Amino acid sequence: MRIIEDPAELASPTLRDCGFVPTMGALHDGHGALVRAAASDGGPVVVSIFVNPTQFGPREDYARYPRTLEEDCRLLTKAGATAVFVPSVEAVYPRGLEAARAESAAMLLPPVATEPRLEDASRPGHFGGVALVVARLFELVLPQRAYFGEKDYQQLRLIEEMVSADSARFGELSIVRCETVRQDDGLAMSSRNRYLTQSERGAAVALSRALRLARGAQTVAHAEQAMLTTLERAGVQIEYAVVRDAETLLPVVDSERPARALIAGKLGETRLIDNCALERHR
Ligand code: PAF
DSSP states (O other): OEEEOSGGGGGOGGGTTOEEEEEOSOOOHHHHHHHHHHHHTOSOEEEEEOOOGGGSOTTSSTTTSOOOHHHHHHHHHHHTOSEEEOOOHHHHOTTOHHHHHHHHHTOOOOGGGTSSSSHHHHSTTHHHHHHHHHHHHHHHHOOSEEEEETTSHHHHHHHHHHHHHOHHHHTTOEEEEEOOOBOTTSOBOOGGGGGOOHHHHHHTHHHHHHHHHHHHOSSHHHHHHHHHHHHHHTTOEEEEEEEEETTTOSBOOOTTSOEEEEEEEEETTEEEEEEEEEOSOO
């Protein structure tokens, strides 16, 4: 596997029409699954590792975000990546970080990233930074397909909308959704799980348990109540635990449309999110 720091090297004909997996490193098997999916679709697979400063709020974990490049490279080689792109902040944001922060604050985002009052309310400014860096990475890597996990469901919807709204900029790029990968007890894999203490790790299973109860509930109200009770009992400081329209992420108005249960909360200092599709119409 090649390690690429200079964006100019991405122009190599051996990386043309690649499948692309953007990451912030601290990789786990959820990322491994994205790379394996890209590899099985054929062609070269490029993975980026870039801890993007513009998507972290001032009181968030940018400085302490885990950086584990050696281990990451081992996982990527095994999963079948062709190249890993590890750009500097200057390579991604040549006009400087201050200009990038201003640009990210001014990003025009689709309603799915600004109206639901989910991650957009909990992490103001976050999606501007995500949209900015993902668009920039797409321009540098020029992939044919890009792979995103469903665990960050609102992020996934933002990127789907951003790409489909601007074919002049993103061309034929297709966004491929990949299912959340879970630990044996149901906890969704996340780079932030490594922050959890042993007792928080035990309590964290409440998120997937809450989603399971939501899936079995007959109505939106029952699903939301079941999630709140389960999370509260486990000591999760709940930010939201809701059922929403799976496409708009707004409150459900048409019970015939697919719905999604979404949770965010904190255990100690660690913020966790999870979500699942709800099969039943209610
Ligand atoms: O999901 C992530 O890891 C990040 O938000 C992404 C998409 C790599 C952008 O920095």
